[in-house]
Amino acid sequence: GAVVSQHPSRVICKSGTSVKIECRSLDFQATTMFWYRQFPKQSLMLMATSNEGSKATYEQGVEKDKFLINHASLTLSTLTVTSAHPEDSSFYICSATRGTGLNEQFFGPGTRLTVL
Amino acid sequence: EDQVTQSPEALRLQEGESSSLNCSYTVSGLRGLFWYRQDPGKGPEFLFTLYSAGEEKEKERLKATLTKKESFLHITAPKPEDSATYLCAVLGRAAGNKLTFGGGTRVLVKP
Numbered sequence: 001g002a003v004v005s006q007h008p009s010r011v012i013c014k015s016g017t018s019v020k021i022e023c024r025s026l027d028f029q030a031t032t033m034f035w036y037r038q039f040p041k042q043s044l045m046l047m048a049t050s051n052e053g054s055k056a057t058y059e060q061g062v063e064k065d066k067f068l069i070n071h072a073s074l075t076l077s078t079l080t081v082t083s084a085h086p087e088d089s090s091f092y093i094c095s096a097t098r099g100t101g102l103n104e105q106f107f108g109p110g111t112r113l114t115v116l
Numbered sequence: 117e118d119q120v121t122q123s124p125e126a127l128r129l130q131e132g133e134s135s136s137l138n139c140s141y142t143v144s145g146l147r148g149l150f151w152y153r154q155d156p157g158k159g160p161e162f163l164f165t166l167y168s169a170g171e172e173k174e175k176e177r178l179k180a181t182l183t184k185k186e187s188f189l190h191i192t193a194p195k196p197e198d199s200a201t202y203l204c205a206v207l208g209r210a211a212g213n214k215l216t217f218g219g220g221t222r223v224l225v226k227p
Contacts, residue, residue: 002162032213043203043217044160093159103148103207105215107159 001027004096006108013084014116021079021111023094029074031099035067038091038110050077084115118143118208122218129194129225137189137202137221145209149187151180152203154220160203163189194225 003026013019023033032051036044048069050056056069066088068080077096081088091112095105121140129135141149148167152160164173166182173180177198179190189202201222205215 004159006159034213041222043219046214049213091157095159097213103213104150104162104165106162107152110157110159112157 002098002104002106003027004030004094004106004108006094006111008111009109010112010114012114012116015085016083018080018082019084019113021081021092021094021113023077023079023096023108025075025096025106028096028098030077030096031074032097033071033077034095034105035069035077035079036093036095038093044093047079081113084113086115089113089115118206118211118216120204120206120216120218122202122204122221124221125219126222127224129191129223131195131225131227132193134190134192134194137191137204137223139187139189139204139218140185141187141204141206141218142185143206143208143216147207147209149182150205150207150215151178151187151189152205154201154203156201163202191223194223196225196227199223199225 005024007022035047047062048056048058050069050071052071052074071077093110095107119142123138151163154160164180169184171182177192181188201220203220204218
């Protein structure tokens, strides 16, 4: 149990376009989902926290208008990178908690975004 | 502010050579300490949760222990497939649901 999927696994886009990344909890209902960004050989950097039906809470320094997060259901959250630029190229990872009080976050496989 | 420091940054082991990874933490009210394994180009894979000092958990060749200031991940007789980055994270009382991660330890096990 506790499987999280992400789609797509890789995406290459042109500068100025928008890219949507989906995160799904496959076998549980996720009360909270998280979006992280990871640079090569570095640890995870939390971008935002989202709860189903609520606005996402963004970390300091993360642009809300650039990284749009929608948590439409208990099994789906989306991250849209708007007007992407080469500096947005990174590895984006989502995670989800089951809300059972055990607090473990289960991570998706990640999405590699390359902006040309 | 919660802080997590992992050491060493990198570890090279021969197959069968047991070793330990350290995770030192400061947190206001520990709600959980988590160990994850991350392979290159993939998301972290959940390994263990520890909640209180003295607690230990095992999974195959891995054993995690916890004190009030640090956690250790012991790798017994490692195999090349244990090569990965191991991440430690804490959840503090004041942090809501947000984990604080350490920088990770990159482990390479040579056959």
